[in-house]
Amino acid sequence: MSIKRSLTSVPLRLSTLAMLFFLMMGTQVFAVNPEVSDSEEAISAGKSIFNANCRTCHRLDQKNVGPALRGVTDRHSIDWTKRFIRNSQVLIASGDAEAVAIFTEFNQLVMPNHEFLSDDDLMNLLAYIEYGDKVDPAAQAAAGEGGQVAGGGAGIPSEYLTIILGVLVVVLLLILIVLGLIISILTKYLSNQKLDEEDKEFLEQKFDFKKILRSDAFVIIITALVMALVVKTALDELYTIGVQQGYAPAQPIAFSHQLHAGQYEVPCQYCHTGVEIGKSANIPSANICMNCHTHIQNVGGKEGISPEIAKIYDAYDNNKPIEWVRVHNLPDLSYFNHAQHVAVGGVECQTCHGPIEEMEVVYQHSALTMGWCIDCHRQTNIRANGNEYYDKLVQLHSNSKDALKVKDIGGLECAKCHY
Structure with a gap:
């Protein structure tokens, strides 16, 4: 034996x-409505639609002006959701119980109609709502405090x-x-x-x-x-190494983007004047600040304003620039053009800079690594409609089943960013 x-x-x-x-x-299965696609292409297209039409009033995982959107296809049918997005007032006027409940809960605010959105647009939007930008709240909070997020690169x-x-x-x-x-x-x-x-x-x-x-x-x-x-x-x-995700330096003036861009909805382009016409977005001068602050918080003259706003007056009166500290730093070997992305590509500021309208203190939201940029070029569709510049490129790409993306027009070539 x-x-x-x-x-x-x-x-x-x-x-x-x-x-x-x-x-x-240890394996968990997360079930969302199977009719909603989880493909990267659908999520990317849906994100563009969300940023253009929904972002002002909605967030994915928290209430804002309107309800949190994540999980909407579990709470309602897809057909009902499409009809509500296209024209919520028609549903409310018909006495639909779900529509009336939402309308009542959110102070009877009227949601704009989106009848111009096709079925494909709506399905892409739902794909982004259900699968896009799932962020760990703890990691986001840590980034907001200015700590570096390990592993932020590729x-x-x-x-x-x-x-x-x-x-x-x-x-x-x-x-x-x-x-x-x-x-x-x-x-x-x-x-x-x-x-x-x-x-x-x-x-x-x-x-x-x-x-x-x-x-x-x-x-x-x-x-x-x-x-x-x-x-x-x-x-x-x-x-x-070289990743400054979460970087939030102290500024010479305690400027709140949450107050200006969020509460008062001042457009980014008003202060950052070069974002649509040049390589740099431009750091605002004291003159731009004074366009508003000449009339705001000016009770009692210069002596009646807050200490932080008084610093703007001092810079303006002494013709001395405010020494803002740059938050987003790219290496000298990289070329980036704001106008090319914002004016031509239609990229929203929040795509790279995160929820800037919610930041009391601005921090670097994205990794801004080469891998992060390349992934964006692989997923982003070209806005070719109504732009004759892309007509021949679209024609050459017509045999492909996929949409024309940045990678298809040289977006992955080294010389595009390094020359």
């Missing part, structure tokens, strides 16, 4: 089953590496527990059997913890764990 052979064969199969069971238990995010390491450690512990249970059960069973002297000596041998610590298997396991932690730490640091 051979005990050694049986002790090595059974646990291996059970440990494999334990690993599969653990992985299955590659494997830091949290994924942490999860992988955690899973490996838990699987290892499960394997050890299963092996211990199997050995204990087999030992009790075999102790009641008739064994020869060699097998009996093997069965009755005492557990030697020091011997295990000195064993090759234990040394290999510990070495592998240490190396995995070292590699993870090194990757985290490498991915953050």
Whole structure:
């Protein structure tokens, strides 16, 4: 009778089953209406529609002027949702209970009609609403406080590496527990059997913890764990080199974008005058500030205004520029043109700068890495309608089933950004 052979064969199969069971238990399935596409193309197209038509009043995961939109296809049918988006007042006037409830909850604010949106546009919009821009609130809050977000560049995010390491450690512990249970059960069973002297000596041998610590298997396991932690730490640091995501420097004047762009809805282009006509968006001068502040908070003259606004007056009176600190910094080897993206491409400011209208203190929202830019060029459709410049390119691209994207007109060529 051979005990050694049986002790090595059974646990291996059970440990494999334990690993599969653990992985299955850790798998979650998130169900959204199957009619809504989760393709990157649909989500990207829907995001453009959302930014152009919905962003002023709605957010995906929180209430704003209107309700939070995420999960709308679970709360309502797709047909009802399309009709509400196109003309909510028709539904409300018909006495539809769901429409009337929303209208009443949000202070009877009238939602603009969107009858110009096609069925494809609406389905793309719903794809973005259900699947787009899912942000971890804790990470977003950390970014808002100005801390750097590890793993903000291209590659494997830091949290994924942490999860992988955690899973490996838990699987290892499960394997050890299963092996211990199997050995204990087999030992009790075999102790009641008739064994020869060699097998009996093997069965009755005492557990030697020091011997295990000195064993090759234990040394290999510990070495592998240490190396995995070292590699993870090194990757985290490498991915953050040159990435300033979350950077929020102190400014000479406590200017609130949440107040100006959010509450008072001052357009970005009013202060950043070059964004549609030049490479740079331009940092506003004191003259631009005084266009409004000559008439606002000017009760009692200069002595009656707040200390922060008084700094604007001092800069204006002394003809001295306000020394704003740049938040978004690209390396000198990279070329970026605001007008090309905003005026020609129709890219919304929030696409790169995040929810600027919600920021009390401006911080760098996006990674702004090369991989981040390239991914955008791969996903963004060209606005070719009504633009004769793209007519021949559209004609050349007509044989393709996919929409004409930035990558198709040289958006991935090195010389576009590095020359």
